[in-house]
Amino acid sequence: MSDELLRIEHLYQYFPAGGFGRRKKYVQAVDDVSFFINKGETLGLVGESGCGKTTTGRSLLRLYEPTKGRIIYDGKVLFDSGDVPLTGEDGQPILENGQPKYGTKTAVDMKPYRREMQIVFQDPYASLDPRMTVGDIVGEAIDIHGLAKSKEERYNKIQHLLEEVGLNSEHANRYPHEFSGGQRQRVGIARALAVDPKFIVCDEPISALDVSIQAQVINMFEDLQHEMGLTYLFIAHDLSVVKHISNRIGVMYLGKLVELAESNELIFHSVHPYTRSLISAIPIADPKTARASKRIMLEGDVPSPLNPPSGCRFRTRCPYATERCAGEVPQWREVSKGHFAACHNLDQVN
Numbered sequence: 001m002s003d004e005l006l007r008i009e010h011l012y013q014y015f016p017a018g019g020f021g022r023r024k025k026y027v028q029a030v031d032d033v034s035f036f037i038n039k040g041e042t043l044g045l046v047g048e049s050g051c052g053k054t055t056t057g058r059s060l061l062r063l064y065e066p067t068k069g070r071i072i073y074d075g076k077v078l079f080d081s082g083d084v085p086l087t088g089e090d091g092q093p094i095l096e097n098g099q100p101k102y103g104t105k106t107a108v109d110m111k112p113y114r115r116e117m118q119i120v121f122q123d124p125y126a127s128l129d130p131r132m133t134v135g136d137i138v139g140e141a142i143d144i145h146g147l148a149k150s151k152e153e154r155y156n157k158i159q160h161l162l163e164e165v166g167l168n169s170e171h172a173n174r175y176p177h178e179f180s181g182g183q184r185q186r187v188g189i190a191r192a193l194a195v196d197p198k199f200i201v202c203d204e205p206i207s208a209l210d211v212s213i214q215a216q217v218i219n220m221f222e223d224l225q226h227e228m229g230l231t232y233l234f235i236a237h238d239l240s241v242v243k244h245i246s247n248r249i250g251v252m253y254l255g256k257l258v259e260l261a262e263s264n265e266l267i268f269h270s271v272h273p274y275t276r277s278l279i280s281a282i283p284i285a286d287p288k289t290a291r292a293s294k295r296i297m298l299e300g301d302v303p304s305p306l307n308p309p310s311g312c313r314f315r316t317r318c319p320y321a322t323e324r325c326a327g328e329v330p331q332w333r334e335v336s337k338g339h340f341a342a343c344h345n346l347d348q349v350n
């Protein structure tokens with residue numbers, strides 16, 4: 001049996017942004033993104049604001065219907081637009097008689113999967129109904145999925161969940177505004193856990209929190225994962241946040257996945273110029289190492305996803321860009337076992 005829990009292949013999410021006919025414009029928020037996540041694993045997803053992390057997370061849960069692509073969860077095809085090639089483990093199209101092989105157009109009813117696939121949001125305040133008590137917020141999830149047979153079972157479940165995330169039973173009668181940011185995020189996590197999920201998209205769950213409690217909440221995510229065998233897609237702006245919690249890390253730039261590898265491999269042996277620039281921005285405590293690692297400063301701003309650069313989307317800021325980078329989209333390929341990147345000039349970069 002496969003260890004894989006989730007796989008997305010050639011996922012696209014384009015949002016309409018005005019115009020008519022041939023002038024119709026789209027925000028190309030996610031463009032041809034492919035990855036898999038193994039059972040019990042944490043895949044970190046990083047990149048600058050607006051690069052498409054949240055959109056990727058929401059699209060793979062089908063909270064947004066993907067524009068194109070394929071989503072496979074626990075061996076079941078949840079979505080297939082039917083027009084993207086099937087991909088092998090090496091990231092390359094599977095061939096049949098020399099031609100790329102395609103799947104069948106599919107969009108299953110998500111109801112049976114909504115319970116197993118949860119999301120924890122970035123802003124714990126905006127995602128909790130201010131008129132509901134914490135007990136009712138957590139209880140609502142239990143009710144929707146009919147997970148308690150009696151009032152007593154429901155009550156006990158709520159108490160247990162609050163304890164699980166480090167709150168106590170008397171918190172059940174309070175309202176979200178009576179909590180600190182960190183406590184509110186714990187409520188959001190208890191709500192996600194209430195339905196006994198297998199997979200959670202954690203969308204920057206600690207970035208709105210005070211630095212002093214970020215580590216506590218990260219540790220809680222790790223403990224819960226071990227206890228309940230959870231699988232995470234853990235989204236963050238910052239590599240320093242995900243490097244401890246993630247088994248593997250993917251890096252996005254302007255809607256594209258540019259590199260993905262096992263965490264230490266990505267931190268110490270990254271091959272893509274954009275990943276290198278992110279890594280060189282991580283503060284290093286040891287002055288010797290800090291001197292040895294040169295800071296790569298990127299020039300210019302991130303271009304608009306409404307009108308991204310041709311070829312490689314990173315080329316307007318890449319110190320290694322050549323003519324080819326403007327004319328040809330770099331292919332996503334396995335550069336060494338389990339290490340993927342998309343760049344034409346890896347030889348020059350490395």
Ligand SMILES: Nc1ncnc2c1ncn2[C@@H]1O[C@H](COP(=O)(O)OP(=O)(O)OP(=O)(O)O)[C@@H](O)[C@H]1O
Nearest residue numbers: 015027029048049050051052053054055056237305
């Ligand atoms: N519902 C939407 N309609 C139109 N455009 C959208 C929508 N959601 C996101 N976008 C655009 O898609 C792009 C990617 O946004 P997304 O929220 O996925 O980025 P992100 O990487 O999560 O950023 P952040 O780190 O700031 O949360 C942005 O340009 C954003 O403006």
Ligand code: SF4
Nearest residue numbers: 312315318325343344
């Ligand atoms: S493909 Fe070209 S522009 Fe893109 S990262 Fe590689 S060298 Fe830079």
Ligand SMILES: [Mg+2]
Nearest residue numbers: 053054055204
């Ligand atoms: Mg986001």
